[in-house]
Amino acid sequence: MSNTSNFRQAIAEARNQAIVGPNVIANALPFVGGGLILTAIGTYGGLQVLQNNPAIFMPTFWVALIGNLILFFVANSVAQKGNNSVALPLLATYSLLTGYTLTGLIYVALTTEGVGFQGIGLAALGCGITFIAARPIGSNLSDQDGLALAKTVRLGIIALFVVLLIQLGFVLFGIGTPTYLEIAISGIGVLLFVGAAVVDFYVLPRTYKDEQYLPAALSMYLTYINLFIFILRLLIAIFGSRD
Template identity: 65%
Template structure:
């Protein structure tokens, strides 16, 4: 839900605005890359915890999710004020926590026949290819097309997260999503976050000033983390069909 909140606010700021931060994406990219590296470190730590002390993993996993959610709103507010000296160490912790919470799905992927380490690599490579293509497309979107695509993706992501929350609630009652439906939901997630990656390159220079580069980095970070998760979910669902 943090993703939808961030995306919605960015679109609201970008409406009917010319470029306010023409260099904000270039400034954000090193921090995006650093955040993703830290996320990989956090994931490695989570996988180590699962293997060495699985009974302790779940309570720490829940704690990490709660702290991650709180940190998101704190960091977003600080970054939007361009208090970068304060925001940066908090973003570092946020990235590590995100990696820890990702270790669960990565562990499942590693243990799924037909996915494994190759599937994790494919998901990461897919994010990289998406970034290159999205930068070329999104940077050249016109005003009308950019806002139309942004609104479409925004509504789609909101609907997607409502479905995911419903999945979570039903799972508590022992009702699990059939594999064919999980494939459809995961495929939709991949499609929407590919669209969000294109929208980022249109929206962010209109939503954030150059000195708000950490806000832009956070927005792109959330896009690619979610894209990675949905690619993995799709690969797991495809290879776990009944």
């Protein structure tokens, strides 16, 4: 999940601000793409570990997850200060670890009839189409509409995060989530992160200068990854219920 405190800070900084970085998104996009490639490499490595040495997968998964959380805050802090030469390798490592932590979800998708590689490709394509469509919408929002949408999405993501924590608690106690509820949670997640994609194109040029492309790239990367996760979860829930 994306960091909600960072999201609130970005909205606060965007309030009543003119565009300060007209080219920041264009500058950030190559780094978003590079991060996604590294994420795919990390996932491929995780699948290899899961297939060839499954006994060590879970221990390494938890190490990667903890390292991923620590790296997020460290890399984001460094990037916010404009130290791009230090932030870039940290963000690259963060992207690789993110891919490793997605291994379980990708494995479930690959082994769910009706999803497989085509479902993963569809989720990735859906994210790409969303960002293409979100750019003109978010860039042309009025301040009133942009801030209203940002607040709505922010509150929705916080509520979704709470629901996911409750769901995780149920899983730890061996209580499964009914299919209809998983479909509802995943569907709401998709809608919220589609909204977050639109918000990115409104908020980021008002928050970051052109040379602050790395924190902007991190924000867009998180939106893309979360949208991908919820589209894939939705597909797994829909097709898995047919088995």
